[in-house]
Amino acid sequence: MQVEVDESKCIAAGQCVLSAPEVFDQRDEDGIVVLLAERPGAELHDVVREAAGLCPAAAIRLAELVEG
Amino acid sequence: MADTLADTANEAAAPLPEYPMPRQSGCPFDPPAAMRALPAERPISRARIWDGSTPWLVTGHAEQRILFADPRVSVDEHQPGFPHQSHAMAETLDHRPLTIFNADAPEHTRFRRMLTGPFTLKRVEALRPAIQKITDDRIDAMLAGPKPADLVTALALPVPTVMITELLGVPYKDHEFFQRHGVTAVDRDATPEQSRESSTALVTYLAEAIVAKMADPAEDVLSDLAARVKAGEVTVPDAALMAVVLLIAGHETSANMIALGTLALLQQPEQLALLRDTDDPKVVAAAVEELLRYLTIAHTGQRRIALEDIEVGGEVIRAGDGIILDLPSANRDAEAFPEPQQLDLTRSARHHHAFGFGIHQCVGQLLARVELQIVYGTLYRRIPTLQLATEIEQIEFKHDRLAYGVYELPVTW
Ligand code: SF4
Numbered sequence: 059m060q061v062e063v064d065e066s067k068c069i070a071a072g073q074c075v076l077s078a079p080e081v082f083d084q085r086d087e088d089g090i091v092v093l094l095a096e097r098p099g100a101e102l103h104d105v106v107r108e109a110a111g112l113c114p115a116a117a118i119r120l121a122e123l124v125e126g
Numbered sequence: 127m128a129d130t131l132a133d134t135a136n137e138a139a140a141p142l143p144e145y146p147m148p149r150q151s152g153c154p155f156d157p158p159a160a161m162r163a164l165p166a167e168r169p170i171s172r173a174r175i176w177d178g179s180t181p182w183l184v185t186g187h188a189e190q191r192i193l194f195a196d197p198r199v200s201v202d203e204h205q206p207g208f209p210h211q212s213h214a215m216a217e218t219l220d221h222r223p224l225t226i227f228n229a230d231a232p233e234h235t236r237f238r239r240m241l242t243g244p245f246t247l248k249r250v251e252a253l254r255p256a257i258q259k260i261t262d263d264r265i266d267a268m269l270a271g272p273k274p275a276d277l278v279t280a281l282a283l284p285v286p287t288v289m290i291t292e293l294l295g296v297p298y299k300d301h302e303f304f305q306r307h308g309v310t311a312v313d314r315d316a317t318p319e320q321s322r323e324s325s326t327a328l329v330t331y332l333a334e335a336i337v338a339k340m341a342d343p344a345e346d347v348l349s350d351l352a353a354r355v356k357a358g359e360v361t362v363p364d365a366a367l368m369a370v371v372l373l374i375a376g377h378e379t380s381a382n383m384i385a386l387g388t389l390a391l392l393q394q395p396e397q398l399a400l401l402r403d404t405d406d407p408k409v410v411a412a413a414v415e416e417l418l419r420y421l422t423i424a425h426t427g428q429r430r431i432a433l434e435d436i437e438v439g440g441e442v443i444r445a446g447d448g449i450i451l452d453l454p455s456a457n458r459d460a461e462a463f464p465e466p467q468q469l470d471l472t473r474s475a476r477h478h479h480a481f482g483f484g485i486h487q488c489v490g491q492l493l494a495r496v497e498l499q500i501v502y503g504t505l506y507r508r509i510p511t512l513q514l515a516t517e518i519e520q521i522e523f524k525h526d527r528l529a530y531g532v533y534e535l536p537v538t539w
Pocket of ligand 1: 063067068069070071072073074075082084089090091112113114115116117118
């Protein structure tokens, strides 16, 4: 899984950090999303999908890679 | 036969439902029955509002999600055809400055970024000990004082008010002033003069505080705003107005959730027991999400207008059409939440719309979550015998206010 974030869309709602703190963080000054892991391990895929689904601003994009 | 024909004709010409619909007698936590039926029957329909106009009424969870996220759906209340909340809101349109609430991107983005710093998960988590302390202090005072007690004034209102003073960075000793004017500014019984006086008192106080923080900044919201004033990004009056918005939005909503949630839980002791008997933060966090979903206190409909034609759910919303997104009904949509009328603290409910969705989703939601987790997670453990000191029929609900809740909640133990 490949994760991308779009800082310009992010509204700092923090939903991603609540769901997957291993993968997302927030910038101190304004809460904008910071991506910690572009290719999170398989054990994190569910929470990353949850984060992307809950993000109110559609700032998180996931591309499923063929794992092999 | 004649009757049947007449009925059919009547039905064809049936007047559109009025919005908002009154909640029926019966369960005070449920949205009106006709609204609850809509997500399954007609997730996008039409309704008539106070001015006779007939905006779209969106009740389906999935349909709301799509529209909330669509940049062609605007919050610009100056657009002709905008479905205003009330006559008063329509009339005072020209006096309302552009704020985070009525601005679209990119202006909205600029406003939003000025406010988000203090509401990151890290900063909110750092407030946990302070919130726990004020919760414990208020419960101590309640236990030491006379019973019955009013939970609203004893706990529900003070906790978020004290938190706001910490967050904004104003002296705790002034919290009486905040609470008094914060309540009066939005009080239904206050005269227009009283509420204007209270708003002015708050704006003046906060403007002075911001000016003081320009010389002597700290780690708080007013200092953040002061820095932006210095940088020429915002004027002192506009910054003060933002602070007032945070102050009022912050304490009114959390206070209503605390009191109304407690009343709901007292009606369903087996659900309350789940909170009383746990110290697992995950269980408490999930319970808070379910209470947010079930109660959805923002119950007067999020107002929007279409800037272009939008096809959604088999309908075409035309450019210039008003749109109302009713949050409580979407949170009772069986497609999104199986057995939606059940309060079930163990379900997974984080996709609820209690904070809205899209770029206008509540700025203070992480703080609200932590406040509710601490209060719900503490109150019933510390007072396991908590009970209502009156009949539920005697309780007055805030039907006519932006946030649903109760005016008073007499409790004993
Ligand atoms: S959930 Fe979305 S909007 Fe919120 S902080 Fe994360 S990326 Fe930004």
